[in-house]
Structure formats: structure tokens, C-alpha cells
Amino acid sequence: MKILMVCLGNICRSPLAEGLMREKIHSAGLDWTVDSAGTSGWHSGEAPDRRSVQIARANQIDISHQRARQFSRADFNRFDLIFAMDKSNLNELRELASSEAQRKKLKLFLAEIGDMPFEEVPDPYYDGNFQRVFDMLDVASDRFVQKYTGNR
Ligand code: 4NP
Numbered sequence: 001m002k003i004l005m006v007c008l009g010n011i012c013r014s015p016l017a018e019g020l021m022r023e024k025i026h027s028a029g030l031d032w033t034v035d036s037a038g039t040s041g042w043h044s045g046e047a048p049d050r051r052s053v054q055i056a057r058a059n060q061i062d063i064s065h066q067r068a069r070q071f072s073r074a075d076f077n078r079f080d081l082i083f084a085m086d087k088s089n090l091n092e093l094r095e096l097a098s099s100e101a102q103r104k105k106l107k108l109f110l111a112e113i114g115d116m117p118f119e120e121v122p123d124p125y126y127d128g129n130f131q132r133v134f135d136m137l138d139v140a141s142d143r144f145v146q147k148y149t150g151n152r
Contacts, residue, residue, distance in 0.1 A: 001148070002033040004075055005109070006093060007085040010038030010068035012130070013121050014085060015048035017109070017137050019056050019063040024145040035079070039092040041070035055130045059138075076102040083109035086120040113140045113147075 005017035014036035021034045038044075046068045047053070056063045073096055075082065082105045084090035090108050097103045110116040116136070124133045 001030075001081065002079045003035075004071075004079040004082045005034065005036040005085070006039060006071055006082060006089050007036075007121070008038055008040055008089060008123065009043045009125065010036055010070070011043045011046055011049045012052050012125050013123070013133055013137070014038065015063045015066045015068075016052050016056060016130075016134055017083070017085065017121075017141065018066065019061045020134075020137050020141040021144070023061055024141050028145050028149055030145070030149065033079075036066070037069050037071040037075060039071055039089050043068040044070055049125070051124070051128065051130045055134045059134065071096070073098070076105060080105065082106050083112065085109060086123065110136065110140055113143045115143075116140060 003021060005014040005021065007013040018034050018036035025032045025034060048063050048066050053064050076097065082093060084093055087108060090106060093106050094103060097106065108119060110121060111119045121133055121136055124130045
């Protein structure tokens, strides 16, 4: 399985989602691929926001090596599942899809997991609430891996 996590800038939410998902995949002993991208290219080439790096590091996850990149149409062929962090990201991705098969790969991450109190991962760039984002992504990525491995 190849999974892509997508937000707006690829510096706050999706790098955390990538790092957490990689951690859960590794712990479950799975041979899956995970990457992340932004619908915008505003921060292309940059390391994740230092607040994301810090909260990941405080939880024994290193995301400092990641570099932001913009989503491209080729990603529809490279990945099996493309998870948007919020509805605006999902809408942007839908506009880029050119077939029903591509559209089917697009999911709103928290809604897809089900049983989450929110459907969207709120953008922490201005409000600084990275803890809330980390906690949501931690639970959601854990549930995703459990769901697909049949554990629980
Ligand atoms: P992200 O957060 O989409 O979670 O990476 C943002 C990063 C940068 C900006 C907005 C959101 N920005 O406006 O530059």
C-alpha cells in the first residue's frame, strides 16, 4: 500500500501525518510506503515548521529530514490512497483528478477513519495549536493501521 498525506503547505499537518503513519506502519511490521505533499508550492523545499518538528521530537519521531513539495498529477499514479487533511485540500485535489479511478483514491482523512470527533484536521499555522493536531493524527493513523491489519 502506498499512502500520500496532503495539506496546504506540507510544512505543518501532513509532515506530522507522514511521520506518525510511518511510525505506526513500522511498528506493525508492514512494508507500506508513506509520503506527504501540499496542494500549494508556497513552501517547496523547506523543512517542516519548527513547531511540528518539536512536537514530533517530543514524541520520539524525527521529521526534520522531510522537505516540502507540491502535489502533482503524477501522484495519482504513484499512490493508492491520498488523504486530505481538510475539505479545502480535498476540493483542490478533486479538481486535479482526471478520472473516476483517480477520484476514488481521494479521501478526507479523519472522515475515512470514522468515529473521530472531527472531520478535518485544523490548520495550526496561525493558531499554534500543534498539540491538538498531533493528538488527532496520532489516533487516526493508529486506527487506520489497525483497520487495515485487522487488529481490533
Ligand atoms: P499546513 O499549514 O497546510 O498544515 O502545512 C500551513 C502552512 C503554511 C501556510 C498555511 C498553512 N501558509 O499560509 O503559508
